[in-house]
Each structure stands twice: as C-alpha cells, then as structure tokens.
Amino acid sequence: MGKEIESKDKEINNLKNELAYLKGQILNKNKKIFGQSSEQVDSSQISIFDEAENNTDPKAIEPTIEEITYKRGKSTKNIGKKDNLAHLERTVIEHKLEETNAVCNKCDSPLVVIGSKSKEVLKYIPAKLYIEEHITYSYACKPCEAADGISNIVTTNAPRTLLYKSMASNELLAHVMNLKYHHAMPLYRQESYFKMMGANLSRQNLSNWTIAAASEFGVVYDIMQEELLKTHYIQADETTLKVIDAKGKESKSKKYMWLYKSANSKSPIILYDYQKTRAGSCPKDFLKGFSGYLQTDGYAGYNSVENIKRFYCLAHIRRKYHEIIVHLDEEALKKSRAIIGFNYCEKLYKIEKRLRVEYSNHEDYYKNRYEIRLKESAPILEEFIDYVEREIKDALPRSPLGQALEYSRKLLPNMKIFLEDGSLEIDNNGAERAIKPFVIGRKNWLFSSSSKGAKASASIYSIIETAKSNGLIVEKYLVYLIDTLSNTEIKTRDTLIAAMPWSNELPNELKVQTRK
Structure with a gap:
C-alpha cells in the first residue's frame, strides 16, 4: 500500500511539473504575440501609411530659432538653448x-x-537626377x-x-x-x-x-x-x-x-x-587576436573565443524573472519566489542608474563607478547567487522558475567580472x-x-x-x-x-x- 501511495505521489508531482511547464510556455507565447516587449519594433515603425494622421497636432508649435524654455521634471540644464x-x-x-x-x-x-x-x-x-557628360x-x-x-x-x-x-x-x-x-x-x-x-x-x-x-x-x-x-x-x-x-x-x-x-x-x-551558421567558430575566427573583455x-x-574574459548580461537574467511575474496578479505576486530574483536585478540596476546621474559628467566616472560597485553591487550579487543556489533545490526543473534559476546559476558567477573595471557595463x-x-x-x-x-x-x-x-x-x-x-x-x-x-x-x- 505504501509503495502504491508513493508511486501515485510521484506521478502527481510529475503532472504538476508538466502542468507548470506548459502554463509557462503558453504565458510566454501569449506575451510574445499579444504583449508589449522592449525587444519588439516600435509600433511607429510599422504604421507607415497612417503615420501623418496619427501624429498630427494642430496646436503644435512650429520650429523656430528663437530661444525656447523647456519644462522638464528631472533636469533644467538645457533651459534657454536654441533650436x-x-x-x-x-x-x-x-x-x-x-x-x-x-x-x-x-x-x-x-x-x-x-x-x-x-x-x-x-x-x-x-x-x-540629371546626366553629367564628361568629354x-x-x-x-x-x-x-x-x-x-x-x-x-x-x-x-x-x-x-x-x-x-x-x-x-x-x-x-x-x-x-x-x-x-x-x-x-x-x-x-x-x-x-x-x-x-x-x-x-x-x-x-x-x-x-x-x-x-x-x-x-x-x-x-x-x-x-x-x-x-x-x-x-x-x-x-x-x-x-x-x-x-x-x-x-x-x-x-x-x-x-x-x-x-x-x-x-x-x-x-x-x-x-x-x-x-551559428557555430562557435564564427566569433572565434572573427575575434582572433582580441584579448580583452x-x-x-x-x-x-562564444565560449570558443580564446584569450578573453567573457561575462554576461544582467538584462537577459532579469528578463527570465520578468516573464514569470508579469502575468501574476497582486496576490500571486506576494507569494511568488520569482519576484525575489527580479528584485535583486532591480537593486543592481538602481545603483547603475544612480551612478549615471551623479557621476557621468565627472572625469573620474569609471573610477568612481568601480569603487562604488565594489562597495554596493558586489554584496548584492553575492546574495543573488546564494538565493539561486537555495531556490534551485526545491524548484521544479521544467517550470518557468526552475528554468530562470538554472539560467541564472550558469551566468551569475561570471557576472562578477563587470566589477573588475569601471568601464564595463552591467548588460549587453x-x-x-x-x-x-x-x-x-x-x-x-x-x-x-x-x-x-x-x-x-x-x-x-x-x-x-x-x-x-x-x-x-x-x-x-x-x-x-x-x-x-x-x-x-x-x-x-x-x-x-x-x-x-x-x-x-x-x-x-x-x-x-x-x-x-
């Protein structure tokens, strides 16, 4: 009797795993077909024929070379500049x-x-067009x-x-x-x-x-x-x-x-x-002689490329978690384990945004970015890696969360390389x-x-x-x-x-x- 119950429990878990995987696949497909995505071409690129009608504004001010005062919520450094x-x-x-x-x-x-x-x-x-004849x-x-x-x-x-x-x-x-x-x-x-x-x-x-x-x-x-x-x-x-x-x-x-x-x-x-082809020999041959990041x-x-330090893109890692939580309602979001991984990405991006705002005009921008990243971003990245290692033990491998965690587990350790040089970006x-x-x-x-x-x-x-x-x-x-x-x-x-x-x-x- 015990073996039969154990077998049924195993079968139920497998079915749950399969159901979670199929739900994730359907949600992701629907999002790609019907949802908004930063990777898709802007709708203005497609609306060729009704572009003028959609964008017309009779009240719009004609361009002028007079001085114009721009009202912006975040910055006023461009006020008074000429057209x-x-x-x-x-x-x-x-x-x-x-x-x-x-x-x-x-x-x-x-x-x-x-x-x-x-x-x-x-x-x-x-x-x-005209003909220019040279004799x-x-x-x-x-x-x-x-x-x-x-x-x-x-x-x-x-x-x-x-x-x-x-x-x-x-x-x-x-x-x-x-x-x-x-x-x-x-x-x-x-x-x-x-x-x-x-x-x-x-x-x-x-x-x-x-x-x-x-x-x-x-x-x-x-x-x-x-x-x-x-x-x-x-x-x-x-x-x-x-x-x-x-x-x-x-x-x-x-x-x-x-x-x-x-x-x-x-x-x-x-x-x-x-x-x-998409074979690794393509980047290997093209980048022969390159020895940087x-x-x-x-x-x-890209692993075929020799004599380089390869690191990855946080935006791709973040996207895996975003694809999960974007479909959840408020109640489900509170219980989601994927929101934790997404928030780690957001914390790292928040630091990058602050660095651009506060230091981008400084001569020592890269030096400042390097030092602050070591102080603030490095601990968050370590916490992110620990979270992945803990969660992946209990996550269903074929579920959207399981796939996001597995993707993160492979890429996050090499993400540490972006901490080595202030000129390196956090994403691709x-x-x-x-x-x-x-x-x-x-x-x-x-x-x-x-x-x-x-x-x-x-x-x-x-x-x-x-x-x-x-x-x-x-x-x-x-x-x-x-x-x-x-x-x-x-x-x-x-x-x-x-x-x-x-x-x-x-x-x-x-x-x-x-x-x-």
Missing part, C-alpha cells in the same frame, strides 16, 4: 516695392519705409612629331567614380545605400522612386551597384576590424536572416548576422559579419541597440537575394552604423568616403585611415550639428 535649426544655411529675401510703385496713390509723394516684419519658412529642395580631349605637339617622329601627347582626365564602368555617380551610390540601409527602403521601392524622377533604374541595376560598391569597401571594413580588435572591451550579439539560394528558393538552414561593437569607446566601431548573452558558442544592451537597425531593415526587405548580397549588407551596415555612432551625417559621409576611395591609387591603411568614421581629420560639414 537646432539655427545652424542651417539662411537666405534672406526682401520684399520691397518697385521704385515706380513706391509712391502715394493720393498725392504721388515717395513712400518711406517705417517698419518691417520677418517670416521664416523652412524650405526643402527636391532631389533631381576628355587628347593634345599632341605637332612640331615635336615633325622633328622627332614622336608626339608629345597630353590627355585631360574626367572625374573618377568608384564604379569605373558604371554610369552611377558617387553621389547616386551614396543615396541608394543611404535609402536602403539607413532608412530601410528596399530596392523594389527605390525602383519606383527613381521612376517617378524620370529614370528607369531596375532593382537589378541598383543591386549590382550596391554589391560592387560593398566590394570596394572591403579595405575599409578590414581597417575597422583591425581597430576593433585593439580595443579592450567588445559587446557581441547575433540574429537570423533569410537568404535565397542559387535556385531562387529560400535556404532551409538558418543564416546569421553577427554583430561586434566596441563598448564605451570615444570612437565607436560597429561591425556586422554574415555567416552561414567580451560581453554577450548566455549563448555557449549596447549590442542589442546596435543590431536593431538590421532587424528593422530585415522587416522591410525580408531576405537577402544571395550570400553575396548578405555579405554586402554586412559591409555597408558596418560603415553606416559606425558613422552614425561617431556623429556623422550618413549620406554626406558616404559621398566623402566613396570620393576618397575613387581618388586613392593605392588603398592601404596609411592612405585611408584619415577617412575612417572616427578620424579627427574629417571635414566639419560631415558632422551632425548639435545644440550649443
């Missing part, structure tokens, strides 16, 4: 009466100016030819373009890439865009130009990778993408776009790397933000038409996102870089380093103007 339109080029047009009309219609006496009013209008010049001439010295039988020939040169055999100008190449990779406008939409401007440019033409330009960018990408590997701290992430094979069918195996970002650097570098999520593939959100433009673009163009196209996308995304991170106007910088590549005979590190997105030698007109 960002002040740096724009200004054309003044005076509307005066013609001399013949500047007379009184009663006595014919000359009219005198007694005052004036000013109205500011923000103008836009629409894009224009070069060759010259010969006839007297030399008559005397020596050899002509002294001099030939004029046309401006160089990146794609010598193509009619695409450097400016047009930059515009196409800016639309596709910065503003997520796929090539089939660009085809109709250019058609309305009077040019029939097929998406095949546009695609060929893009891939050819990306090939020329190879030397720039290599320099960027060299510089990235010299940094002491890299954040990494990866995401999937669809690629069409040579037969025009979607590849059955998943393809991946990997991202590597120099973290907390004054000259950020962001690199995308297309690979056919590597921050990632919990994916084991920097890499997740950096990969988001690719994810948004992927929602627009859905797939890459070939592996070659995916590699081209990786190269161009890398240059554009690095330029953005360094405060550059993307399209202007692309034109500048393409012009530099077009007019550089020997493309080496020494000849191109001054044109890199972080270079101090870049012209000021390439930089985004900030408020003063």
Whole structure:
C-alpha cells in the first residue's frame, strides 16, 4: 500500500511539473504575440501609411530659432538653448516695392519705409537626377612629331567614380545605400522612386551597384576590424536572416548576422559579419587576436573565443524573472519566489542608474563607478547567487522558475567580472541597440537575394552604423568616403585611415550639428 501511495505521489508531482511547464510556455507565447516587449519594433515603425494622421497636432508649435524654455521634471540644464535649426544655411529675401510703385496713390509723394516684419519658412529642395557628360580631349605637339617622329601627347582626365564602368555617380551610390540601409527602403521601392524622377533604374541595376560598391569597401571594413580588435572591451550579439539560394528558393538552414561593437569607446566601431551558421567558430575566427573583455548573452558558442574574459548580461537574467511575474496578479505576486530574483536585478540596476546621474559628467566616472560597485553591487550579487543556489533545490526543473534559476546559476558567477573595471557595463544592451537597425531593415526587405548580397549588407551596415555612432551625417559621409576611395591609387591603411568614421581629420560639414 505504501509503495502504491508513493508511486501515485510521484506521478502527481510529475503532472504538476508538466502542468507548470506548459502554463509557462503558453504565458510566454501569449506575451510574445499579444504583449508589449522592449525587444519588439516600435509600433511607429510599422504604421507607415497612417503615420501623418496619427501624429498630427494642430496646436503644435512650429520650429523656430528663437530661444525656447523647456519644462522638464528631472533636469533644467538645457533651459534657454536654441533650436537646432539655427545652424542651417539662411537666405534672406526682401520684399520691397518697385521704385515706380513706391509712391502715394493720393498725392504721388515717395513712400518711406517705417517698419518691417520677418517670416521664416523652412524650405526643402527636391532631389533631381540629371546626366553629367564628361568629354576628355587628347593634345599632341605637332612640331615635336615633325622633328622627332614622336608626339608629345597630353590627355585631360574626367572625374573618377568608384564604379569605373558604371554610369552611377558617387553621389547616386551614396543615396541608394543611404535609402536602403539607413532608412530601410528596399530596392523594389527605390525602383519606383527613381521612376517617378524620370529614370528607369531596375532593382537589378541598383543591386549590382550596391554589391560592387560593398566590394570596394572591403579595405575599409578590414581597417575597422583591425581597430576593433585593439580595443579592450567588445559587446557581441547575433540574429537570423533569410537568404535565397542559387535556385531562387529560400535556404532551409538558418543564416546569421553577427554583430561586434566596441563598448564605451570615444570612437565607436560597429561591425556586422554574415555567416552561414551559428557555430562557435564564427566569433572565434572573427575575434582572433582580441584579448580583452567580451560581453554577450548566455549563448555557449562564444565560449570558443580564446584569450578573453567573457561575462554576461544582467538584462537577459532579469528578463527570465520578468516573464514569470508579469502575468501574476497582486496576490500571486506576494507569494511568488520569482519576484525575489527580479528584485535583486532591480537593486543592481538602481545603483547603475544612480551612478549615471551623479557621476557621468565627472572625469573620474569609471573610477568612481568601480569603487562604488565594489562597495554596493558586489554584496548584492553575492546574495543573488546564494538565493539561486537555495531556490534551485526545491524548484521544479521544467517550470518557468526552475528554468530562470538554472539560467541564472550558469551566468551569475561570471557576472562578477563587470566589477573588475569601471568601464564595463552591467548588460549587453549596447549590442542589442546596435543590431536593431538590421532587424528593422530585415522587416522591410525580408531576405537577402544571395550570400553575396548578405555579405554586402554586412559591409555597408558596418560603415553606416559606425558613422552614425561617431556623429556623422550618413549620406554626406558616404559621398566623402566613396570620393576618397575613387581618388586613392593605392588603398592601404596609411592612405585611408584619415577617412575612417572616427578620424579627427574629417571635414566639419560631415558632422551632425548639435545644440550649443
């Protein structure tokens, strides 16, 4: 009888375990489908067609260059700053009466100016396509030819373009890439865009130009990778993408776009790397020669990277507990053991937030952050680890809490590494933000038409996102870089380093103007 009861109790526990697991799976799926998530694309990215209607406000104040007082609840340090339109080029047009009309219609006496009013209008010049034909001439010295039988020939040169055999100008190449990779406008939409401007440019033409330009960018990408590997701290992430094979069918195996970002650097570098697999050999090969800190999520593939100190992301740990408690009502929340783990994460984040507010403008910010973390964050992290070790003994392994605890148990010990250096971040959100433009673009163009196209996308995304991170106007910088590549005979590190997105030698007109 006792054995039968014991067997029934075991069966009941197994069923409870299975029920808790299935409930957790359903709740998480529903949240991903119907709930809000910080990882999802903002709804404004999807509401393309009714964007104007949804955001219109007749009472909104027109932009002005007059002084504006901003009312903010938390900070007043920006009060009195001028609007960002002040740096724009200004054309003044005076509307005066013609001399013949500047007379009184009663006595014919000359009219005198007694005052004036000013109205500011923000103008836009629409894009224009036109053909620029360059005719070069060759010259010969006839007297030399008559005397020596050899002509002294001099030939004029046309401006160089990146794609010598193509009619695409450097400016047009930059515009196409800016639309596709910065503003997520796929090539089939660009085809109709250019058609309305009077040019029939097929998406095949546009695609060929893009891939050819990306090939020329190879030397720039290599320099960027060299510089990235010299940094002491890299954040990494990866995401999937669809690629069409040579037969025009979607590849059955998943393809991946990997991202590597120099973290907390004054000259950020962001690199995308297309690979056919998610194998650990991908980051191992890409980061060969790097010997600093590597921050990632919990994916084991990064363990293959050699000579690095790898640590993890608190946001991913926190998310495991949040997925459990977000569904609970107030009464259930009081009894939940998951809320304890979530609160440990919140305590650590609260310290990070306070450090940013109080010390971010200090010269010794990283030093202060290092010292305060050792004093305040280290004990909380130890308590968190102890909590996990205690709770995991009683938690059902397949339950949401059991999975959250197991995930924490694997990652938390290595989280201590972020206490070693004040420049290290507590989470990997920097890499997740950096990969988001690719994810948004992927929602627009859905797939890459070939592996070659995916590699081209990786190269161009890398240059554009690095330029953005360094405060550059993307399209202007692309034109500048393409012009530099077009007019550089020997493309080496020494000849191109001054044109890199972080270079101090870049012209000021390439930089985004900030408020003063």
